[in-house]
Amino acid sequence: MPDVRLASPQGKWILLTTVLGSSMAMLDSTVVNVALPRIGRDLDADLAALQWTVNAYMLTLAGLILLGGSLGDRYGRRKVFVVGVVWFAAASLLCGLAPNAGVLVAARALQGVGGALLTPGSLALIQASFHPDDRGRAVGLWSGFGGIGAAVGPFVGGWLVDGPGWRWVFLLNVPLALVCAPIAVRHVPESGDGRTHTRFDVLGAVLGALALALVTYALIEARSGSLVVAVTAVAGVAAGVAFVSVEKRRPDPMMPLEIFASRQFTAVNLVTLCVYAAFGGFFFLAALQLQVVVGWSALAAGTALLPTTALMLLFSARSGALADRIGPRIPLTVGPLLCAAGMLLMLRVGPDASYLLDVVPALLVLGAGMVTLVAPLTATVLGSVDASRAGLASGINNAAARAAGLIAVAALPLVAGMGEEAYRSPTAFDSAFGRAMVVCAGVLVVGAVVAFTTVRSLPPGCRKPECRTHGAVVAPPLEGERVRKQLS
Template identity: 55%
Template sequence: MAVQTAGDPGLVLRSSQGRGVLAATILGSGMASLDGTVVNVALPRIGKDLGAGLTALQWTLNAYTLTLAGLLLLGGSLGDRLGRRRVFVIGVIWFTAASIGCTVAPDAALLIGMRALQGVGAALLTPGSLAILEAVFRREDRAAAVGAWSGLGGVATAAGPVLGGVLVGVAPWGWRLVFLLNVPLAVVVILLSTHYVPETRDEQSHGRVDVPGAVLAALGLGLVVYALTEGPRSHWNPIMIGMVVVGVALLAAFLAVEAKGDAPMMPLSLFRSRDFSGSNLVTFVVYAALSGALFLIPVQLQLVSGFSPVAAGSSLLPITAVMLLLSARAGRLAQQIGPRWPMTIGPIVAGAGLGLLARVGAHASYLTDVLPALLVFALGLSATVAPLTATVLAAAPPHQVGVASAVNNDIARAAGLLAVAVLPGLAGITPKAYASPAALSTGFHHAVLISAALCAFGGLLSAVLVGKELAPTERCRDEDPAALQPHCAISAPHARP
């Protein structure tokens, strides 16, 4: 097919080719989001089947998120330069090959390695899915395409915990089927992509691909997260402390490279906007809180409260349902009254919901103990995520909206990565405590209260740092706020798995 530049999109959404493009991008990005939600539910069974303790389970999540967060911006840059369809398809193939490796992993070490490789594939396909929609559809259809991508992607995310619970319940090895499902999905995505998706690239991209920035970011994050995960178990010996110091130094070097580079992955000029900087700081705090809590909720429900994998997976469905119902309305409200108040009240309400989860213990009832807390949490999150995304996009110059979205996405993933590494230790959930239901439950209560406080702090930050009105960019005026939905960790948009 002919190469189409970023400046001349013209595909009609309701055409057969338009529907094919939409299906390919939804299914492709849905693969990554599905794995994220399924693996959370499967963690206790993975631990039993492979003899893995708490630290190995933390790495089962963090190995994926680490490579994804470290390489996400590089994946978007490669797509702009080498062709978005090409990099998207390569990402799907890579992700699927690593999924097969996860399926046959005989022990936790190989599973963790395959999860890291999955993250590399996801870093190639995730930014490409949205970039393709932005590049190929005509302007009047773009918001509808992105809205359909977000909404239908939410169905995949919502189905993930239930599907994971069903497959995990088949047998102790049922969690392996979760990864095997990616194979037929990948075949469909590749066929749709080669048949319907036109190749596009940014002909104005200049300079070399920011490989030094990607390497520094990945190594810096990797050392810091490894030390924070392993440090408590090793009683913070000098090697672990040294890793933190070196990791922080590498991240500082990453910022220096981004400041001086000709084509940086993360243009630091974006952070000159107070709204952009403030919204990303709120993103970091709030997503750290929810990622840490959501890592532990399925574990608590299964190992302490006695829920089956299916019940534990299904328990989170109300969050997705409420967000699908209310997020677009929250986006429209932020357009009318400005983002400050929704982004202030929303995290505080979400924090109250997390605080209510401290009532969940050994004999918890879903209807009286779990569901009310999750509904309050979902209400707060619904008021937060769409205004947060709209503020990030509105604060960026029109030609940098894509990279602004990617930066915000990456900050959220990095926050989740650090939270999963740090929160269990802060809450007293050591590998020894993980093996004791009573000690695990006590640690869980501490963890959700810490997460609740973080959420509330995010609301206070919004009150101080976020402006009263959205910046009047062309994109904000022309696009439907319903389409400005973020890659939320637990809701429609994908992924922050």
């Protein structure tokens, strides 16, 4: 039985290291967008290179996050967490020293591997270490600090870009890791679930990541219209079909397809795909719009985006409580519609835009929509499957959201008609940004329709802090892998 008390010195060390570890990965998912214009200028990179700077990280993270959780179960969550922290820091160092865009993209892909190792283990370590009486409060503190990190991430990124330079967006992870890893080794007890008889679904992980990579490449490079792009697109679809076939036949699949037998689970994942595709596209382009078109500094652009995550951090618990009373259908319908309205309000944000009159109203409406839907979405995912599969369901939902953001960043500039050099021309970028916001709003409306027509049953209320207190602008919060009964 886990017996560490939160008030003990060991309990405080465990909380500190897990917060630091998760914050590293979460911050990197939000602060890099603010640095993109400066990265492009310093490395003479085109729009495709900036897309890959974001997507290389999301690609390996989304493709390997389920495998990362399985590795922790097999070899020990602390061990895999520490490996992930060290790996992430080494890749961050390489990002910070990258001499050109190609090296930066490769280093970002390596960063995603580290993120896939440390992200699932962060919450699982808390659940496996703390005494049952303290576990809920520990998770609440972990979620709250993580939400604060997500909220201040764009601000920190902007300050670093305008101050010491964009490379410190990545280099900052190195000292954090030098604090995090030794504390974990010394103070965090090892844990696993004893399922050493299971086999790793390496083939499934490779096929899933390959399908995402090939489709992403085809979308980003589609402007060239070459035969290679067409072949890559077909190969990506084939890899996706092969992934589904492998998962259907394996005795221990990474993503058991029978979990989608739950109509509620399938429906809420479709909503997740729509919502987080729109979020991914928005946060990628908004930071560029505020700098390229409006003319703000990186710090001003990063600070401008604070209201969305701040609203989520402050009010998601109340939204979750309301959803407990009225059920998920209305929040999952109204939330995306509010987000769609917020993105349409962003059409007012052009040259000489006023922060108070143009930007703030859009972000407040967008933030209200995110508050309305994120907690009920997570609760519905966890309530739509058996409790013993909650960790798996949450992992699939998290991976689906990241994959949706990945595809959106690849496809949205293409759909909106952005050329390779669009971000160097305020006029061209502004026009394409307007089209992109309309597309994002349309995707959100589709998500609202899916929720209204398919989400029916009332799931058990999710009163877990990780459902409620989280700045989940990139992906829904993860529910840690369930600890076996003998540990609790």
